[in-house]
Amino acid sequence: MDTTLTPNGGILTPLIRKNCQILRNYLEAGGYAAARKALAMTPEAIINEVTKSNLRGLGGAGFPTGRKWSFIPKNSPKPKYLVINADESEPGTFKDRYLITRATHALLEGIIIAARAIDAHTAYIYIRGEYVEPARILQAAIDEAYQNGILGRKVLGTDYELNVYVHRGAGAYICGEETALLESLEGKKGWPRMKPPFPAIEGLFRCPTIVNNVETISYVPAILANGGEWFAKLGSERNGGYRFYSVSGHVNRPGVYELPHGTTLREILYTHAGGIRNGKKLKAVIPGGSSSPVLRPEEIDVKMDVDSLAAIGSMIGSAGVIAIDEDTCLLEVLRVTARFYHHESCGQCTPCREGTGWLEKVLARMRRGEGNPQDPDRLLSIATGIMGNTICPLGDAAAMPVFGFVKKFREEFEAHARYGRCHTGAFTSWQPPARPGA
Numbered sequence: 372m373d374t375t376l377t378p379n380g381g382i383l384t385p386l387i388r389k390n391c392q393i394l395r396n397y398l399e400a401g402g403y404a405a406a407r408k409a410l411a412m413t414p415e416a417i418i419n420e421v422t423k424s425n426l427r428g429l430g431g432a433g434f435p436t437g438r439k440w441s442f443i444p445k446n447s448p449k450p451k452y453l454v455i456n457a458d459e460s461e462p463g464t465f466k467d468r469y470l471i472t473r474a475t476h477a478l479l480e481g482i483i484i485a486a487r488a489i490d491a492h493t494a495y496i497y498i499r500g501e502y503v504e505p506a507r508i509l510q511a512a513i514d515e516a517y518q519n520g521i522l523g524r525k526v527l528g529t530d531y532e533l534n535v536y537v538h539r540g541a542g543a544y545i546c547g548e549e550t551a552l553l554e555s556l557e558g559k560k561g562w563p564r565m566k567p568p569f570p571a572i573e574g575l576f577r578c579p580t581i582v583n584n585v586e587t588i589s590y591v592p593a594i595l596a597n598g599g600e601w602f603a604k605l606g607s608e609r610n611g612g613y614r615f616y617s618v619s620g621h622v623n624r625p626g627v628y629e630l631p632h633g634t635t636l637r638e639i640l641y642t643h644a645g646g647i648r649n650g651k652k653l654k655a656v657i658p659g660g661s662s663s664p665v666l667r668p669e670e671i672d673v674k675m676d677v678d679s680l681a682a683i684g685s686m687i688g689s690a691g692v693i694a695i696d697e698d699t700c701l702l703e704v705l706r707v708t709a710r711f712y713h714h715e716s717c718g719q720c721t722p723c724r725e726g727t728g729w730l731e732k733v734l735a736r737m738r739r740g741e742g743n744p745q746d747p748d749r750l751l752s753i754a755t756g757i758m759g760n761t762i763c764p765l766g767d768a769a770a771m772p773v774f775g776f777v778k779k780f781r782e783e784f785e786a787h788a789r790y791g792r793c794h795t796g797a798f799t800s801w802q803p804p805a806r807p808g809a
């Protein structure tokens with residue numbers, strides 16, 4: 372099923388439409404001209420252009436990309452590495468796989484430019500294990516690039532050498548966290564590292580490393596081709612350009628939409644995704660993947676960019692928009708979310724390992740109709756115990772939805788705690804299936 376429903380326009384959408392996983396199509400669309408341009412520029416000039424573009428990491432944290440690249444030490448005798456994060460495991464997020472499968476050469480061109488900017492001669496693409504077909508398409512495009520002198524000993528006929536390897540993960544959410552990803556890439560258990568040192572100083576094999584998301588790097592060729600200022604003007608203040616919003620849940624047209632930063636959540640839901648299905652009312656929206664705090668319907672005029680969502684206590688994260696209709700029990704939404712984070716916790720930190728388990732247990736008990744009036748505050752107290760007390764942000768990712776749901780929809784959690792059910796009439800007898808090993 373093709374669920375790519377991007378409207379006309381966009382930067383990468385035209386390439387997706389032209390099937391730019393095939394080299395010939397990408398070259399016809401002007402592909403690899405930006406890499407040629409970059410190879411004739413100094414690394415500083417490339418970084419400067421990307422900094423001017425206001426491109427911010429599209430993997431979740433929103434860190435300015437040009438600034439991140441500038442942290443790579445210039446005089447280090449160690450090799451430098453570029454690592455592309457294609458782990459894409461945040462529930463509600465499915466944009467990177469479109470880019471990998473249909474704009475494949477834009478990603479590879481972005482890799483050449485980014486590698487040149489940080490002086491890396493080796494790049495790894497870490498792709499989640501479940502993405503079998505995307506990994507195959509990616510490898511085929513890399514092979515085509517090698518055969519045509521685009522990668523390898525003499526990139527595009529220059530003296531620059533760049534080798535790109537696909538590394539398939541085993542399907543663990545935590546391996547999307549950049550330091551866990553590096554551990555996994557080194558062949559170890561995917562456990563996050565303490566920071567500092569940050570990867571730019573000590574990353575893969577203890578060498579300077581940049582980790583960037585697939586989408587972030589896929590926009591780099593357009594920035595080099597058209598200039599940083601062009602890209603900056605397309606977005607909102609301090610959030611350059613376009614981005615892909617994965618829209619799922621109870622909308623009429625779920626899919627992936629490439630729209631400018633700063634497009635409102637209302638426009639995404641009602642104009643592009645066709646509104647709420649079956650004429651139902653919107654009850655809640657998760658704006659940026661399962662870890663981002665939920666919004667109420669009266670908050671959907673917010674601009675979708677890092678700063679505007681932060682200003683109302685949520686986050687854009689991976690821009691995975693999940694619409695929830697009036698018939699849905701929010702306690703159940705939070706329970707499956709907590710279950711996910713409990714399952715995916717690597718177990719290194721007690722607050723995360725134990726706290727996510729308690730959250731799941733309390734929510735499952737409330738769902739069975741065995742709650743008590745202290746439970747909403749108990750959930751907040753457990754989340755407070757996790758927040759900020761862990762090695763990596765997975766703990767915060769588990770805590771933030773609890774704050775969002777319990778504070779914004781307290782009446783529904785209180786109804787469950789007191790009466791064993793909410794206005795949707797959901798859940799008093801059904802038991803969640805036992806998880807293997809739980």
Ligand SMILES: Cc1cc2nc3c(=O)[nH]c(=O)nc-3n(C[C@H](O)[C@H](O)[C@H](O)COP(=O)(O)O)c2cc1C
Pocket residue numbers: 427428429430431432433434456457458459460461544545546547548549550582583584585587588763764765768
């Ligand atoms: C638990 C967890 C999972 C993550 N999963 C991903 C992921 O699947 N893809 C991704 O690009 N970033 C993911 N991130 C963010 C990365 O750690 C990192 O910030 C990102 O890859 C940097 O790239 P960017 O600057 O281009 O956004 C995750 C972070 C955490 C804490």
Ligand code: SF4
Pocket residue numbers: 545562563715716717718719720721723724761762763764765766767
């Ligand atoms: S916060 Fe959770 S996932 Fe992250 S290191 Fe600690 S235990 Fe592991």
